[in-house]
Protein backbone atom coordinates (compact mmCIF):
# COMPACT_ATOMS: atom_id res chain seq x y z
CA UNK A 1 0.00 0.00 0.00
CA UNK A 2 1.38 3.32 -1.05
CA UNK A 3 0.42 6.49 0.58
CA UNK A 4 0.46 9.43 -1.74
CA UNK A 5 0.64 12.71 -0.03
CA UNK A 6 -0.98 15.27 -2.26
CA UNK A 7 0.26 18.78 -2.41
CA UNK A 8 -2.50 21.18 -1.27
CA UNK A 9 -2.33 23.10 -4.55
CA UNK A 10 -2.55 19.91 -6.56
CA UNK A 11 -5.55 18.87 -4.53
CA UNK A 12 -7.24 22.19 -5.14
CA UNK A 13 -6.64 21.84 -8.87
CA UNK A 14 -8.08 18.35 -8.82
CA UNK A 15 -11.17 19.49 -6.96
CA UNK A 16 -11.59 22.35 -9.36
CA UNK A 17 -11.26 20.03 -12.33
CA UNK A 18 -13.76 17.62 -10.85
CA UNK A 19 -16.12 20.43 -10.03
CA UNK A 20 -15.94 21.81 -13.55
CA UNK A 21 -17.06 18.42 -14.88
CA UNK A 22 -19.99 18.47 -12.57
CA UNK A 23 -20.96 22.08 -12.62
CA UNK A 24 -20.50 23.00 -16.28
CA UNK A 25 -22.93 20.31 -17.52
CA UNK A 26 -25.33 21.42 -14.81
CA UNK A 27 -25.23 24.94 -16.13
CA UNK A 28 -25.72 23.71 -19.70
CA UNK A 29 -28.51 21.39 -18.61
CA UNK A 30 -30.14 24.21 -16.77
CA UNK A 31 -29.90 26.48 -19.80
CA UNK A 32 -31.57 23.80 -21.91
CA UNK A 33 -34.32 23.09 -19.47
CA UNK A 34 -35.64 26.58 -19.00
CA UNK A 35 -37.16 28.25 -22.01
CA UNK A 36 -38.00 31.94 -21.99
CA UNK A 37 -41.80 32.10 -21.72
CA UNK A 38 -41.97 34.47 -24.68
CA UNK A 39 -40.18 31.88 -26.79
CA UNK A 40 -42.49 29.13 -25.57
CA UNK A 41 -45.52 31.28 -26.37
CA UNK A 42 -44.19 31.92 -29.89
CA UNK A 43 -43.72 28.18 -30.39
CA UNK A 44 -47.31 27.55 -29.30
CA UNK A 45 -48.56 30.53 -31.33
CA UNK A 46 -50.09 31.65 -28.06
CA UNK A 47 -50.28 34.96 -26.26
CA UNK A 48 -49.32 35.34 -22.64
CA UNK A 49 -49.75 37.95 -20.00
CA UNK A 50 -48.16 38.32 -16.58
CA UNK A 51 -49.05 40.60 -13.73
CA UNK A 52 -45.97 41.14 -11.50
CA UNK A 53 -48.15 42.48 -8.71
CA UNK A 54 -50.18 39.31 -8.19
CA UNK A 55 -47.41 37.19 -9.76
CA UNK A 56 -50.04 35.46 -11.85
CA UNK A 57 -50.42 35.17 -15.56
CA UNK A 58 -52.03 33.25 -18.35
CA UNK A 59 -51.15 31.66 -21.64
CA UNK A 60 -53.91 31.73 -24.21
CA UNK A 61 -53.83 29.68 -27.39
CA UNK A 62 -56.96 29.67 -29.54
CA UNK A 63 -59.60 29.12 -26.90
CA UNK A 64 -57.36 27.19 -24.54
CA UNK A 65 -56.34 28.98 -21.43
CA UNK A 66 -53.53 28.04 -19.03
CA UNK A 67 -53.20 30.08 -15.85
CA UNK A 68 -50.13 30.10 -13.65
CA UNK A 69 -48.62 31.67 -10.58
CA UNK A 70 -44.90 32.35 -10.46
CA UNK A 71 -42.90 29.68 -8.58
CA UNK A 72 -46.06 27.67 -7.99
CA UNK A 73 -46.02 24.12 -9.36
CA UNK A 74 -49.70 23.95 -10.29
CA UNK A 75 -51.20 25.22 -13.52
CA UNK A 76 -54.88 25.64 -14.24
CA UNK A 77 -55.90 24.22 -17.59
CA UNK A 78 -59.16 25.56 -18.93
CA UNK A 79 -61.88 25.97 -16.35
CA UNK A 80 -61.23 23.13 -13.97
CA UNK A 81 -58.21 20.99 -14.70
CA UNK A 82 -55.00 21.22 -12.72
CA UNK A 83 -51.57 20.34 -14.05
CA UNK A 84 -48.81 19.61 -11.54
CA UNK A 85 -45.56 20.62 -13.16
CA UNK A 86 -42.37 22.51 -12.46
CA UNK A 87 -43.14 26.13 -11.82
CA UNK A 88 -42.47 29.07 -14.07
CA UNK A 89 -39.61 31.06 -12.63
CA UNK A 90 -38.68 34.69 -12.85
CA UNK A 91 -34.95 35.34 -12.98
CA UNK A 92 -33.35 38.67 -13.74
CA UNK A 93 -33.88 38.05 -17.46
CA UNK A 94 -37.62 37.49 -17.23
CA UNK A 95 -39.99 34.54 -17.07
CA UNK A 96 -38.73 31.08 -17.85
CA UNK A 97 -40.66 27.85 -18.23
CA UNK A 98 -39.03 24.49 -17.45
CA UNK A 99 -38.84 22.25 -20.50
CA UNK A 100 -40.84 19.49 -18.80
CA UNK A 101 -43.64 21.97 -18.12
CA UNK A 102 -43.41 23.28 -21.67
CA UNK A 103 -43.86 19.71 -22.91
CA UNK A 104 -46.79 19.06 -20.59
CA UNK A 105 -48.59 22.23 -21.72
CA UNK A 106 -47.80 21.43 -25.37
CA UNK A 107 -49.42 18.03 -24.83
CA UNK A 108 -52.48 19.73 -23.35
CA UNK A 109 -52.79 22.07 -26.35
CA UNK A 110 -52.39 19.14 -28.76
CA UNK A 111 -55.05 17.22 -26.89
CA UNK A 112 -57.44 20.17 -27.14
CA UNK A 113 -56.74 20.50 -30.86
CA UNK A 114 -57.46 16.82 -31.31
CA UNK A 115 -60.71 17.11 -29.40
CA UNK A 116 -61.76 19.93 -31.65
CA UNK A 117 -60.86 18.29 -34.93
CA UNK A 118 -62.06 14.79 -34.14
CA UNK A 119 -65.73 13.99 -34.52
CA UNK A 120 -66.88 17.55 -34.30
CA UNK A 121 -70.58 17.50 -34.79
CA UNK A 122 -73.67 19.60 -35.04
CA UNK A 123 -75.63 18.20 -32.13
CA UNK A 124 -78.74 20.27 -32.60
CA UNK A 125 -80.55 22.32 -35.21
CA UNK A 126 -83.23 24.80 -34.29
CA UNK A 127 -85.69 25.90 -36.93
CA UNK A 128 -87.49 29.09 -36.03
CA UNK A 129 -90.54 29.99 -38.12
CA UNK A 130 -90.85 33.75 -37.56
CA UNK A 131 -93.81 35.49 -35.92
CA UNK A 132 -97.03 33.48 -35.29
CA UNK A 133 -100.27 33.85 -33.32
CA UNK A 134 -101.04 37.48 -32.54
CA UNK A 135 -98.08 38.56 -34.69
CA UNK A 136 -98.81 37.94 -38.40
CA UNK A 137 -95.53 39.50 -39.57
CA UNK A 138 -95.66 41.07 -43.02
CA UNK A 139 -98.99 40.98 -44.87
CA UNK A 140 -99.66 41.14 -48.58
CA UNK A 141 -103.16 42.02 -49.83
CA UNK A 142 -104.19 42.24 -53.46
CA UNK A 143 -107.38 42.59 -55.45
CA UNK A 144 -110.85 43.08 -54.01
CA UNK A 145 -114.21 41.36 -53.69
CA UNK A 146 -114.10 37.68 -54.52
CA UNK A 147 -110.68 38.13 -56.14
CA UNK A 148 -109.27 39.38 -52.88
CA UNK A 149 -106.02 37.64 -52.05
CA UNK A 150 -104.23 37.90 -48.72
CA UNK A 151 -101.00 36.31 -47.55
CA UNK A 152 -99.32 36.45 -44.14
CA UNK A 153 -95.66 36.01 -43.32
CA UNK A 154 -96.39 33.84 -40.26
CA UNK A 155 -98.15 31.20 -42.38
CA UNK A 156 -95.44 30.98 -45.02
CA UNK A 157 -92.70 30.83 -42.40
CA UNK A 158 -94.54 28.04 -40.57
CA UNK A 159 -95.15 25.96 -43.69
CA UNK A 160 -91.53 26.18 -44.80
CA UNK A 161 -90.17 25.81 -41.25
CA UNK A 162 -92.17 22.63 -40.60
CA UNK A 163 -91.06 21.12 -43.88
CA UNK A 164 -87.38 21.86 -43.28
CA UNK A 165 -87.78 20.54 -39.73
CA UNK A 166 -89.26 17.19 -40.79
CA UNK A 167 -86.73 16.68 -43.59
CA UNK A 168 -83.89 17.29 -41.14
CA UNK A 169 -85.43 14.90 -38.59
CA UNK A 170 -85.61 12.21 -41.21
CA UNK A 171 -82.03 12.72 -42.35
CA UNK A 172 -80.47 12.99 -38.89
CA UNK A 173 -82.46 10.98 -36.35
CA UNK A 174 -79.49 11.10 -33.94
CA UNK A 175 -79.43 14.91 -33.80
CA UNK A 176 -81.78 17.07 -31.77
CA UNK A 177 -83.91 18.83 -34.33
CA UNK A 178 -86.12 21.43 -32.71
CA UNK A 179 -88.71 23.87 -33.95
CA UNK A 180 -89.64 26.98 -31.97
CA UNK A 181 -93.31 26.66 -32.98
CA UNK A 182 -95.25 24.14 -35.05
CA UNK A 183 -98.61 25.85 -34.94
CA UNK A 184 -100.04 29.35 -35.08
CA UNK A 185 -98.69 30.49 -31.71
CA UNK A 186 -96.36 33.27 -30.74
CA UNK A 187 -93.24 32.40 -28.75
CA UNK A 188 -91.47 35.56 -27.61
CA UNK A 189 -88.09 36.30 -29.09
CA UNK A 190 -86.52 35.43 -25.72
CA UNK A 191 -88.27 32.08 -25.68
CA UNK A 192 -87.07 31.27 -29.17
CA UNK A 193 -83.47 32.01 -28.33
CA UNK A 194 -83.56 30.44 -24.87
CA UNK A 195 -84.62 27.16 -26.41
CA UNK A 196 -81.23 27.14 -28.08
CA UNK A 197 -79.16 28.56 -25.29
CA UNK A 198 -80.28 26.11 -22.61
CA UNK A 199 -79.21 23.08 -24.62
CA UNK A 200 -76.36 21.18 -23.02
CA UNK A 201 -73.61 20.67 -25.53
CA UNK A 202 -70.48 18.56 -25.36
CA UNK A 203 -67.10 20.12 -25.99
CA UNK A 204 -67.11 19.05 -29.65
CA UNK A 205 -70.71 19.87 -30.29
CA UNK A 206 -72.33 22.85 -31.89
CA UNK A 207 -75.86 23.96 -32.46
CA UNK A 208 -77.19 25.95 -35.39
CA UNK A 209 -80.17 28.26 -35.50
CA UNK A 210 -82.18 29.10 -38.61
CA UNK A 211 -84.91 31.69 -38.44
CA UNK A 212 -87.40 31.80 -41.35
CA UNK A 213 -89.18 34.97 -42.45
CA UNK A 214 -90.73 36.72 -45.43
CA UNK A 215 -90.10 40.28 -46.53
CA UNK A 216 -92.18 43.38 -47.12
CA UNK A 217 -91.28 46.56 -48.95
CA UNK A 218 -92.90 49.84 -49.94
CA UNK A 219 -91.32 49.16 -53.29
CA UNK A 220 -93.90 46.77 -54.75
CA UNK A 221 -91.48 45.54 -57.36
CA UNK A 222 -88.96 44.25 -54.81
CA UNK A 223 -88.81 40.45 -54.93
CA UNK A 224 -86.50 37.54 -54.30
CA UNK A 225 -84.90 35.66 -51.44
CA UNK A 226 -81.96 36.52 -49.24
CA UNK A 227 -80.08 35.17 -46.23
CA UNK A 228 -78.90 37.26 -43.31
CA UNK A 229 -76.12 36.67 -40.84
CA UNK A 230 -74.75 38.66 -37.97
CA UNK A 231 -72.71 41.68 -38.89
CA UNK A 232 -69.11 40.81 -37.94
CA UNK A 233 -68.56 44.37 -36.72
CA UNK A 234 -71.09 43.89 -34.02
CA UNK A 235 -69.40 42.82 -30.79
CA UNK A 236 -71.68 40.67 -28.75
CA UNK A 237 -70.89 39.07 -25.45
CA UNK A 238 -70.93 35.45 -26.28
CA UNK A 239 -69.68 34.17 -22.96
CA UNK A 240 -72.07 34.00 -20.11
CA UNK A 241 -70.63 35.88 -17.13
CA UNK A 242 -71.84 33.17 -14.77
CA UNK A 243 -69.83 30.57 -16.60
CA UNK A 244 -66.62 32.52 -16.52
CA UNK A 245 -66.13 32.92 -12.77
CA UNK A 246 -62.47 32.53 -11.94
CA UNK A 247 -61.20 33.64 -15.32
CA UNK A 248 -59.07 36.77 -15.24
CA UNK A 249 -61.12 39.78 -16.17
CA UNK A 250 -58.56 40.69 -18.81
CA UNK A 251 -59.00 37.34 -20.53
CA UNK A 252 -62.73 37.64 -21.06
CA UNK A 253 -62.65 40.26 -23.79
CA UNK A 254 -60.13 38.15 -25.69
CA UNK A 255 -62.21 35.01 -25.36
CA UNK A 256 -65.31 36.91 -26.36
CA UNK A 257 -63.67 38.31 -29.44
CA UNK A 258 -62.49 34.88 -30.48
CA UNK A 259 -65.83 33.19 -29.96
CA UNK A 260 -67.51 36.02 -31.77
CA UNK A 261 -65.23 35.52 -34.70
CA UNK A 262 -65.80 31.81 -34.79
CA UNK A 263 -69.58 32.06 -34.75
CA UNK A 264 -69.60 34.83 -37.30
CA UNK A 265 -67.45 32.82 -39.67
CA UNK A 266 -69.66 29.80 -39.30
CA UNK A 267 -72.83 31.85 -39.63
CA UNK A 268 -71.56 33.32 -42.89
CA UNK A 269 -70.70 29.86 -44.13
CA UNK A 270 -74.11 28.49 -43.12
CA UNK A 271 -75.80 31.48 -44.81
CA UNK A 272 -73.80 30.89 -48.01
CA UNK A 273 -74.76 27.23 -48.07
CA UNK A 274 -78.45 27.99 -47.60
CA UNK A 275 -78.38 30.65 -50.26
CA UNK A 276 -76.75 28.37 -52.81
CA UNK A 277 -79.10 25.54 -51.80
CA UNK A 278 -82.06 27.83 -52.60
CA UNK A 279 -80.50 29.00 -55.84
CA UNK A 280 -80.21 25.40 -57.00
CA UNK A 281 -83.84 24.46 -56.32
CA UNK A 282 -85.50 27.71 -57.40
CA UNK A 283 -86.03 28.80 -60.97
CA UNK A 284 -83.28 31.16 -62.21
CA UNK A 285 -85.77 33.99 -62.77
CA UNK A 286 -86.37 34.31 -58.99
CA UNK A 287 -84.00 37.09 -57.85
CA UNK A 288 -81.20 35.96 -55.57
CA UNK A 289 -80.68 39.01 -53.37
CA UNK A 290 -77.59 37.52 -51.82
CA UNK A 291 -76.06 37.49 -48.36
CA UNK A 292 -76.89 40.26 -45.96
CA UNK A 293 -75.42 41.25 -42.62
CA UNK A 294 -77.49 42.75 -39.84
CA UNK A 295 -77.96 42.87 -36.13
CA UNK A 296 -81.21 40.92 -35.99
CA UNK A 297 -82.38 40.27 -32.48
CA UNK A 298 -82.90 36.55 -32.88
CA UNK A 299 -79.59 36.07 -34.56
CA UNK A 300 -77.69 38.42 -32.29
CA UNK A 301 -78.69 36.73 -29.07
CA UNK A 302 -78.22 33.21 -30.26
CA UNK A 303 -74.85 31.99 -29.04
CA UNK A 304 -74.26 29.75 -32.02
CA UNK A 305 -73.93 29.92 -35.79
CA UNK A 306 -77.26 31.40 -36.77
CA UNK A 307 -78.88 32.87 -39.83
CA UNK A 308 -82.14 34.38 -40.93
CA UNK A 309 -83.73 33.40 -44.25
CA UNK A 310 -86.08 35.77 -46.08
CA UNK A 311 -88.19 33.65 -48.41
CA UNK A 312 -89.53 36.46 -50.57
CA UNK A 313 -91.68 39.61 -50.59
CA UNK A 314 -95.33 39.33 -49.67
CA UNK A 315 -95.75 42.90 -51.01
CA UNK A 316 -94.91 41.89 -54.58
CA UNK A 317 -98.02 40.43 -56.14
CA UNK A 318 -96.31 37.91 -58.40
CA UNK A 319 -94.13 36.73 -55.55
CA UNK A 320 -97.01 36.68 -53.06
CA UNK A 321 -98.90 34.37 -55.42
CA UNK A 322 -95.83 32.14 -55.71
CA UNK A 323 -95.53 32.08 -51.92
CA UNK A 324 -99.17 30.91 -51.71
CA UNK A 325 -98.31 27.91 -53.88
CA UNK A 326 -97.39 24.82 -51.84
CA UNK A 327 -95.12 23.60 -54.65
CA UNK A 328 -93.12 26.82 -54.50
CA UNK A 329 -92.87 26.62 -50.71
CA UNK A 330 -91.66 23.05 -51.16
CA UNK A 331 -88.80 24.18 -53.41
CA UNK A 332 -87.91 26.90 -50.91
CA UNK A 333 -87.77 24.43 -48.05
CA UNK A 334 -85.84 21.92 -50.12
CA UNK A 335 -83.28 24.58 -50.94
CA UNK A 336 -82.90 25.52 -47.29
CA UNK A 337 -82.71 21.89 -46.24
CA UNK A 338 -80.04 21.13 -48.86
CA UNK A 339 -78.03 24.15 -47.76
CA UNK A 340 -78.16 23.10 -44.10
CA UNK A 341 -77.18 19.56 -45.06
CA UNK A 342 -74.20 20.76 -47.08
CA UNK A 343 -73.10 22.91 -44.18
CA UNK A 344 -73.34 20.02 -41.71
CA UNK A 345 -71.52 17.60 -43.93
CA UNK A 346 -68.72 20.07 -44.49
CA UNK A 347 -68.59 21.16 -40.88
CA UNK A 348 -68.52 17.67 -39.42
CA UNK A 349 -65.86 16.45 -41.80
CA UNK A 350 -63.55 19.40 -41.67
CA UNK A 351 -63.54 21.61 -38.63
CA UNK A 352 -61.54 24.76 -38.90
CA UNK A 353 -62.16 27.97 -40.71
CA UNK A 354 -64.83 26.87 -43.18
CA UNK A 355 -64.24 29.90 -45.38
CA UNK A 356 -60.68 28.88 -46.22
Ligand SMILES: [Zn+2]
Nearest residue numbers: 130137213214
Ligand atom coordinates in the same frame (compact mmCIF):
# COMPACT_ATOMS: atom_id res chain seq x y z
ZN1 LIG B 1 -90.27 38.54 -40.13
